[in-house]
Amino acid sequence: MSDLNNWNTQIIEEFRANGGQVGGRFEGVPMLLLHTTGARTGETRINPLAYQPHGDNLVIFASYAGAPKNPAWFHNLMAGGPVSVEVGTEAFPVRARVTEGSEREKYWSKQKQDFPTFAEYEQKTDREIPVIVLERAD
Numbered sequence: 001m002s003d004l005n006n007w008n009t010q011i012i013e014e015f016r017a018n019g020g021q022v023g024g025r026f027e028g029v030p031m032l033l034l035h036t037t038g039a040r041t042g043e044t045r046i047n048p049l050a051y052q053p054h055g056d057n058l059v060i061f062a063s064y065a066g067a068p069k070n071p072a073w074f075h076n077l078m079a080g081g082p083v084s085v086e087v088g089t090e091a092f093p094v095r096a097r098v099t100e101g102s103e104r105e106k107y108w109s110k111q112k113q114d115f116p117t118f119a120e121y122e123q124k125t126d127r128e129i130p131v132i133v134l135e136r137a138d
Contacts (some may be wrong), residue, residue, distance in 0.1 A: 012033060012046055015086070016086075020032075020088035022048070025063065033046050033086040034060065034077075035074055037076060038076055039052065045072070045073060049073075052111055053108070056137050057133050060131075061111055062132065064121075067125065068126065069127070078080070094137050096132050097133045097135065099132065104131045107133075
C-alpha cells in the first residue's frame with residue numbers, strides 16, 4: 001500500500017471515529033469522505049477531502065496538492081458512476097457538477113482566502129484546478 005493510501009486510511013479512520021472531525025493539520029477544516037467508483041476497476045474508492053459548504057450543496061476542489069494532473073477521484077467522478085459522501089455522521093448520494101467562469105471563481109477565491117494552502121497549490125501547477133459542486137441526490 002502506498003504512503004498516500006496509508007495516509008488516507010488514517011484520515012478516514014479518524015474522521016469516522018470522531019463524528020467527521022479530523023485534527024492535526026486539518027484541525028478546523030471542513031472535511032468529507034467522497035465515495036466514487038473506480039473508472040477502470042469498478043471498485044469503491046473513498047477519499048477524504050476539504051470542502052466548502054454552500055447552502056445545501058458541498059463544494060470540493062481537485063487540487064491534488066498542486067500536482068500537474070487531476071487526482072484519480074476526479075476522473076472517477078467524471079466517469080459518471082455512483083457518488084456519495086459522508087459529512088459528519090451522515091451519508092448520502094450526490095450529483096457532481098464541475099463549475100466554470102464566475103461561479104468557479106467565487107468558490108475558488110473563498111477557498112484560497114479561508115485556507116491559504118489552496119493558493120499555494122494553485123501556484124505549483126499550470127492546470128486550472130477543477131471546482132466541483134456536489135448536490136444532494138436523495
